[in-house]
Ligand SMILES: Cc1ncc(C[n+]2csc(CCOP(=O)(O)OP(=O)(O)O)c2C)c(N)n1
Ligand code: SF4
């Protein structure tokens with residue numbers, strides 16, 4: 001982004017408010033009840049704005065509950081393309097009587113509130129613009145079926161909001177048709193409901209707020225997807241053969257999306273039989289055991305879980321590291337320890353994933369920072385796992401994984417699959433020798449064979465106990481040291497293969513920022529805010545562990561560096577300081593760990609307070 | 613044979629010698645039951661003429677779980693973590709359904725830490741031989757009671773076991789296992805026949821083999837000692853196995869033998885002893901196991917057989933080509949597929 005022309009969000013907003021209109025720059029929050037069916041209405045609202053060419057992002061803030069507890073869906077509309085969480089809500093649709101009062105109290109003066117008439121929210125805040133709506137009456141108008149009235153209410157508020165914001169009616173209809181693809185009658189009913197809301201608003205509400213949408217051209221060719229579906233898609237294009245999982249929020253939808261895609265695109269056309277196996281395991285110990293068994297047998301295999309599952313996988317993760325078996329482990333992070341807050345986001349598994357095991361262990365960890373990278377890194381992770389013959393962790397999080405993000409369309413893998421150093425029958429015949437754990441090429445990576453290979457040299461014995469280069473049992477001190485050092489060498493070699501950090505080096509900046517994963521959205525926005533406050537920054541977005549020289553050079557080149565992360569203990573900060581103790585005094589740690597996605601204002605305000 | 617001719621070792625039907633089925637030398641205690649079982653595994657695979665490279669050997673952790681290193685050196689082996697071999701086997705099975713898997717576990721490995729995975733392996737009917745080398749103790753950690761130790765069995769230090777045992781055969785049958793046998797490391801003839809039949813079975817074949825731990829559980833008062841097992845063993849029938857590639861002969865009196873044909877054309881011959889036992893009846897198997905436990909009887913033989921159930925490879929509706937052999941071009945869908953998905957998200 002060119003620094004000279006960029007205005008901050010606030011600057012833009014302020015300007016527009018003066019002229020009486022705030023166009024394409026606000027956030028909507030819909031407060032409803034979990035399980036009330038509002039999901040589709042919120043998607044329709046978000047989609048219709050997106051189809052008008054305006055950048056949007058959607059977040060579902062939900063409790064750990066199936067039905068009955070409050071849930072909030074926020075849509076951020078932003079013409080500059082900022083898609084991080086925005087702390088302040090501009091337009092509230094208060095449909096949940098349980099939380100409406102609290103929700104209204106939290107609004108800024110001047111915000112908008114659409115709510116059921118009978119809640120009488122005007123009485124609570126007079127400095128908010130209220131639009132009370134007779135939803136019960138309108139629902140009766142929209143359908144004779146009493147059972148459906150609650151459901152159509154959701155689409156009525158869509159109509160009301162569409163009228164207030166001036167969303168194209170045709171886009172609303174397109175979005176509804178798309179949502180109810182196969183169900184013509186449901187689509188018709190919902191269109192009628194949104195019309196009912198819209199018509200009523202047109203006749204009865206007097207627009208008295210600054211918020212509008214206007215067509216733009218910023219979403220052509222873009223997609224909306226959540227990170228878990230993106231990762232699932234990536235796994236399919238990686239050619240995954242075996243996937244194992246045990247349900248856990250927020251990772252379940254990764255394998256569920258994978259199943260949907262694979263059933264559609266990976267059955268043999270002639271026979272309808274699967275070119276893959278996806279197994280729902282009895283627990284995470286079994287899930288990773290199965291994935292390791294499959295990886296050992298030569299298949300591209302993976303498992304997906306979240307924090308508690310990662311803990312259960314620890315023994316096998318160490319086993320896979322020590323015996324050198326390829327497998328990909330997705331960790332869609334949530335708040336812990338223990339069940340913590342299972343529906344809230346976090347980046348607190350960084351250290352545990354990096355060293356997951358007993359004994360000395362360092363794993364390769366990939367850190368996708370967008371839905372596009374969830375896809376891209378999923379593809380790449382299988383190549384890295386097979387090349388390095390080791391478990392690879394891909395750390396996403398609830399915010400990235402379960403929320404809807406706008407993205408460039410994904411690109412088809414430009415490299416063929418890398419299946420790593422595997423000796424088949426012919427290669428064994430040619431080589432004449434095979435030692436499973438010998439560093440033949442000097443890169444720390446040995447050769448392996450696949451069970452079932454028809455050659456007298458092929459077989460070897462995989463064991464978690466001490467083993468020598470021939471895979472034989474050993475307790476000799478020098479054999480163990482050799483093996484452990486070779487594993488380190490392998491990690492060193494991986495630095496040339498893993499996704500490197502993305503660095504935006506600003507020559508005028510004294511302050512650097514290091515962040516990873518879903519924090520990126522907020523950092524991008526925050527840097528513009530800081531720029532407007534005359535604070536120059538450079539930015540390094542870490543995309544994998546182990547740490548590489550880019551990190552060292554970046555910290556060295558700046559007066560001081562803020563390490564921003566979504567955990568309490570500053571886990572990345574700790575890793576950096578352990579790796580480069582000479583920089584201990586140059587590192588400042590910014591930690592956000594309340595379970596909500598990182599927002600730009602948090603970063604900006606924290607940095608301003610330190611810089612001024 | 614003329615005495616001057618060079619000694620040519622005997623070979624099996626695929627031209628391999630018994631030595632080709634051996635493994636590294638055992639490091640277990642002299643006389644350990646597990647070594648006796650290893651010998652019978654070598655013999656069974658040799659006699660069946662199974663190509664070693666088609667076999668995958670798996671195990672958990674324990675003295676028993678070390679034994680895959682001591683047979684079939686030409687087969688890949690996976691000595692996994694304690695109690696978790698079933699999951700590894702399940703993954704290997706779906707990756708390559710053509711692997712002929714044999715798993716070796718212990719009573720600690722299966723009945724304690726690995727009981728959950730064992731149950732799910734059986735429930736899925738993962739095609740493999742699953743041997744529990746059952747000595748009633750944790751051998752490798754020096755003789756603590758395991759969950760299969762009989763009530764009032766005495767430990768080496770004189771302590772009496774106060775908890776009832778888990779009967780792995782009864783449990784396996786309950787969970788739908790279609791091949792359940794119990795045997796004794798000191799009964800090589802029966803064990804070889806069971807192993808051969810298990811190798812032909814299309815689902816999970818569970819063999820609970822009493823395998824005395826000479827170091828920690830072979831004393832007076834133990835119900836898993838050589839002496840006790842030898843004295844108490846009561847075979848349910850005499851077992852014979854005729855592999856699919858051999859001619860079947862009818863050389864028995866009608867009514868004295870039950871013949872069970874397995875899916876690969878092999879035959880199991882169950883010859884009556886003094887009792888009349890129907891190994892194809894689940895109800896009879898369950899009742900017999902319960903009665904034997906109550907009577908402190910050590911019944912051996914094929915407790916239950918039923919090959920009707922689909923195995924896990926079948927349940928997964930996978931390609932006829934094992935998943936690992938599917939070429940990369942098929943595994944990665946074409947660019948048009950990505951375009952189509954992207955279009956649907958725009
Ligand atoms: C997670 C874990 N816990 C404990 C152990 C220690 N351990 C090793 S073998 C064993 C018991 C093995 O008993 P069993 O399966 O009966 O085998 P045996 O030695 O009797 O043949 C135990 C508890 C371990 N290796 N891993
Ligand atoms: S301790 Fe027992 S089980 Fe282990 S090797 Fe010795 S005799 Fe066998």
Ligand SMILES: [Mg+2]
Nearest residue numbers: 718719747749
């Ligand atoms: Mg034991």
